[in-house]
Amino acid sequence: MRSVLRISLVLFFLSPILIWLVVIKNWSPPGFEWIIPLGRTFLQAGLSALTSVVLGILMAMGALSLRSPKSEKFLEFWLLIPNLIPQLFLILAVLNLSLFVPFFRSGLPAVVITHSLLNCGLIALALLRLFGSKLSGFLDLAVVEGASRRMIWFEVIVPSLKSELWFLFLFVFSVCLTSFSIPLVLGGPSATNFEILIYETLRLNADWSRALYYAVIQIVVLSIFVYLIPKPQWAWTGSISRWQVLGLKRFVPLAIAPSALLLAGWLIGVISSFKHFVPEDLFFDPFTAALNTMIVALGVGFLTLWLCLWISYVWPNPRLAWFMKSYLTPSNAITGFALLLLPGQYFEWPLVKMIVALTLVSFPLLFRWLGQSALESLEEQITVARTLGASWSQILFEIIWPERAPVFFRMAALSSLWASGDFALSSIMAEGHRTWALWIESLINSYRLDLASLLTIPLFALGLICYAFFIGAARYVSR
Amino acid sequence: MKGRGRLIVFLFGGVALLVAILFARSLIRLKNTTYEQVTGKRMRILAYSSFMGSTGPGLQLVEDFKKQCQCSVEVSNAGDAGLLVERLLLSRKDQFDLVIGLDQFALADAEKKVHWRKINLDDVAFAPEVKSHVSANFVPYDWAPMTFIYRKDEIEPPKALGDLLSEDYRSKIAIQDPRSSTPGFEFFQWVMAVKKQNAAEFFEALKPNIQSISPSWSFSYGLFKKGLSKLVFSYVTSLVYHWEVESDHRYQAAEFIDGHPYQVEFAGIPESCTECELAQHFLKNMMSVSGQKLIASKNFMFPAVAAVEVSSTYSQLPKLKLIETPVDKDLSVWAKVFRK
Numbered sequence: 001m002r003s004v005l006r007i008s009l010v011l012f013f014l015s016p017i018l019i020w021l022v023v024i025k026n027w028s029p030p031g032f033e034w035i036i037p038l039g040r041t042f043l044q045a046g047l048s049a050l051t052s053v054v055l056g057i058l059m060a061m062g063a064l065s066l067r068s069p070k071s072e073k074f075l076e077f078w079l080l081i082p083n084l085i086p087q088l089f090l091i092l093a094v095l096n097l098s099l100f101v102p103f104f105r106s107g108l109p110a111v112v113i114t115h116s117l118l119n120c121g122l123i124a125l126a127l128l129r130l131f132g133s134k135l136s137g138f139l140d141l142a143v144v145e146g147a148s149r150r151m152i153w154f155e156v157i158v159p160s161l162k163s164e165l166w167f168l169f170l171f172v173f174s175v176c177l178t179s180f181s182i183p184l185v186l187g188g189p190s191a192t193n194f195e196i197l198i199y200e201t202l203r204l205n206a207d208w209s210r211a212l213y214y215a216v217i218q219i220v221v222l223s224i225f226v227y228l229i230p231k232p233q234w235a236w237t238g239s240i241s242r243w244q245v246l247g248l249k250r251f252v253p254l255a256i257a258p259s260a261l262l263l264a265g266w267l268i269g270v271i272s273s274f275k276h277f278v279p280e281d282l283f284f285d286p287f288t289a290a291l292n293t294m295i296v297a298l299g300v301g302f303l304t305l306w307l308c309l310w311i312s313y314v315w316p317n318p319r320l321a322w323f324m325k326s327y328l329t330p331s332n333a334i335t336g337f338a339l340l341l342l343p344g345q346y347f348e349w350p351l352v353k354m355i356v357a358l359t360l361v362s363f364p365l366l367f368r369w370l371g372q373s374a375l376e377s378l379e380e381q382i383t384v385a386r387t388l389g390a391s392w393s394q395i396l397f398e399i400i401w402p403e404r405a406p407v408f409f410r411m412a413a414l415s416s417l418w419a420s421g422d423f424a425l426s427s428i429m430a431e432g433h434r435t436w437a438l439w440i441e442s443l444i445n446s447y448r449l450d451l452a453s454l455l456t457i458p459l460f461a462l463g464l465i466c467y468a469f470f471i472g473a474a475r476y477v478s479r
Numbered sequence: 480m481k482g483r484g485r486l487i488v489f490l491f492g493g494v495a496l497l498v499a500i501l502f503a504r505s506l507i508r509l510k511n512t513t514y515e516q517v518t519g520k521r522m523r524i525l526a527y528s529s530f531m532g533s534t535g536p537g538l539q540l541v542e543d544f545k546k547q548c549q550c551s552v553e554v555s556n557a558g559d560a561g562l563l564v565e566r567l568l569l570s571r572k573d574q575f576d577l578v579i580g581l582d583q584f585a586l587a588d589a590e591k592k593v594h595w596r597k598i599n600l601d602d603v604a605f606a607p608e609v610k611s612h613v614s615a616n617f618v619p620y621d622w623a624p625m626t627f628i629y630r631k632d633e634i635e636p637p638k639a640l641g642d643l644l645s646e647d648y649r650s651k652i653a654i655q656d657p658r659s660s661t662p663g664f665e666f667f668q669w670v671m672a673v674k675k676q677n678a679a680e681f682f683e684a685l686k687p688n689i690q691s692i693s694p695s696w697s698f699s700y701g702l703f704k705k706g707l708s709k710l711v712f713s714y715v716t717s718l719v720y721h722w723e724v725e726s727d728h729r730y731q732a733a734e735f736i737d738g739h740p741y742q743v744e745f746a747g748i749p750e751s752c753t754e755c756e757l758a759q760h761f762l763k764n765m766m767s768v769s770g771q772k773l774i775a776s777k778n779f780m781f782p783a784v785a786a787v788e789v790s791s792t793y794s795q796l797p798k799l800k801l802i803e804t805p806v807d808k809d810l811s812v813w814a815k816v817f818r819k
Contacts, residue, residue, distance in 0.1 A: 092707075095702065095707045180694065181693075181698065184656060184659075184692060184693065184694050185693050185694070185698060185702075186691075188689075196656065196658055196659060196694070199658065199659050199694075202562065202565065203561045203562060203658065203659060204658060204808045204810065205808070206568075206588065208565075269705065272705075284533050291500075295497060295500060298493070298497060299497050302490070302493045302494050302497065305490060306490065306494075309490070333562075337562075337565075337566075337569065340566070340569075341569055347504075347505045348501040348502075348504055348505050350556075351501065352501065397483045397486075398483075401483070401486060405486070427528045429556065431526075431531040431532070431554060433531075433532055433538075438532075439533050441528075441532075442533050442534055442535065444697045445528075445529040445532065445697045446529065446532070446534035446535070446777075447704075447717065447720040447721075447724075449700075449701050449704050449705070450704075473489055476485060476489070477485050477486045477489055
């Protein structure tokens with residue numbers, strides 16, 4: 001039973017590729033044209049990941065010196081802000097900043113810095129949780145014994161977290177590997193990346209088979225990386241407020257800066273939009289758009305929870321662990337069109353497809369970031385429970401879920417937050433006014449950037465409602 | 480209730496609630512499709528996303544048509560206009576009765592890969608600029624010349640393609656990537672048509688003046704609107720939005736002595752259509768005076784039918800010299816220069 005469920009789980013994630021395997025009749029293997037774009041994408045993703053990790057460590061140092069539990073909660077939200085802003089506005093924010101900081105302007109540094117601003121908060125957040133889950137004993141002892149802050153950082157924290165840092169590097173690396181607009185717009189005239197090679201192959205050559213080959217190449221290369229890095233052992237639990245002594249107050253501004261910079265850049269855009277905004281009589285049903293956005297975002301959150309439940313039941317398994325660590329969902333166009341090929345074009349079906357597609361794209365990344373380590377850290381307990389005769393469903397409901405429900409609910413919250421703002425994937429499956437984000441996109445497509453900019457505020461609020469819903473639900477379920 | 484019970488209630492309850500909402504809305508929609516219940520007719524249109532978007536003409540055209548035909552109309556989205564033909568090819572053979580939004584670059588592919596039904600629109604007097612594009616199988620429904628848009632208080636406009644290489648435009652030009660954007664492709668083919676064998680050198684020399692190459696027109700226009708670039712490759716009809724809606728006459732179009740490329744959008748009826756007469760009727764509506772006015776004003780493009788006056792702003796736009804550009808999809812020159 002468990003092996004059938006495991007296989008079906010893998011098949012679910014591979015479904016975009018499998019659909020294309022059925023549809024494509026003529027196969028044209030690629031030559032070597034992908035090597036240069038792949039090399040460049042790797043360089044960009046590697047540098048972005050490295051900078052994000054370094055910046056994340058410094059931000060964690062600053063964040064540790066914040067004392068109250070309230071500020072801890074606020075910090076978590078604050079560090080995630082860059083992920084809430086739609087990508088066009090994020091790029092506009094960065095470009096607004098480039099007027100003051102020339103480094104942001106163009107080329108590889110601009111791409112790397114933007115990716116770092118986007119991801120360093122996630123890294124800092126993960127590190128803060130790691131202190132609670134993996135290092136709490138060491139840190140308590142070191143603090144009690146009176147070890148210096150420097151000694152604790154360089155002789156305890158960094159060496160103990162080597163494999164986790166590699167893992168976080170890999171997480172950002174895989175996010176940046178599939179980044180589409182940022183490298184293109186900010187990368188300068190010669191910028192190219194693997195995603196645009198895939199898009200070019202589809203749009204100009206209509207060669208789905210070759211695009212699929214490229215997507216598989218991406219997955220294979222990432223798998224090799226996963227194989228090479230050490231295996232981390234950690235979980236997303238614990239509080240940070242015990243170790244303020246390890247924090248460095250001078251880094252507090254750094255912990256706040258990335259979100260503040262992007263938020264400021266975005267708000268500058270919104271304020272200038274207020275000035276230029278011209279009221280017009282446009283077709284718009286805000287209630288339906290908001291409802292659809294909530295349906296999609298909550299649907300993605302629930303599907304994420306169900307997948308967590310599914311994976312938890314079939315865990316542990318080394319092959320599944322390897323698959324989940326190395327699998328990268330093919331590009332938006334491949335995934336979106338694969339689902340478009342399935343029956344159901346009208347009524348509410350596009351919303352259902354959006355839920356599935358957005359989950360397919362966000363789940364592997366979130367699982368790699370949060371879920372996998374949370375499950376791996378319970379493997380010993382699971383083995384003991386099995387030895388004592390516990391059934392798999394007992395393990396699921398009495399060990400895994402009680403201990404890891406907050407992690408899974410946080411994954412659901414994040415996936416629903418991202419889903420609420422998506423228009424790249426959604427626009428393949430639904431017409432341009434179904435969700436709030438699609439409506440914003442259609443306004444941008446018709447010159448109304450100012451109105452679109454203003455409408456990002458309610459979108460932001462909708463995303464936060466969905467996020468808060470799952471975080472609140474986690475409390476209800478684990479009470 | 481214990482944690483396990485609460486979890487199960489939450490997971491099942493949440494999904495059940497979402498399914499119930501979706502189901503209820505489907506029922507309401509079904510109930511509202513009274514026309515189909517009366518006549519049993521259902522026309523299916525394939526269009527790109529912004530045509531059917533909240534600011535596009537599609538929704539209004541469909542609503543008006545429903546009242547006339549007493550039928551239901553379903554619209555499918557192809558996302559990007561550049562993927563319309565692919566979307567059509569990947570669909571079930573009889574899935575669509577009408578395809579809207581093909582451009583001249585997609586036309587050759589569309590003609591080659593799909594069988595199309597002959598369209599009878601003899602009574603339509605097409606604008607001279609699109610007359611040469613009318614064929615038995617495809618109807619042009621709007622068009623617009625392409626050029627660089629600028630704000631007159633910011634820079635002196637270029638007058639020829641060669642002027643774009645001037646140091647005055649260092650890091651000021653926003654263009655689109657031809658690999659992912661039709662306007663980007665127009666720009667590429669424009670340079671190819673004018674510069675011919677010197678196109679690669681031109682692109683190489685243009686590099687320092689490029690502020691950004693965006694994946695889409697909307698992206699690059701957003702950068703321009705926010706003042707981050709000073710020149711953007713766009714439609715001359717973009718001025719209508721600024722002049723008419725924003726009352727901002729700083730926005731102007733550069734006139735090039737080399738001539739300008741232009742984009743034409745087409746509609747066609749696949750041979751496999753099942754409601755072919757309805758599709759033909761819908762096309763007639765699109766080409767009627769009211770349909771053309773609606774399309775032109777919502778899409779900010781010129782009408783394809785002669786003597787249709789959309790608004791006085793359209794007649795104030797500069798009359799640009801047009802040139803024909805190649806429609807083949809060979810981007811090797813671009814790759815040579817920009818993938819170095």
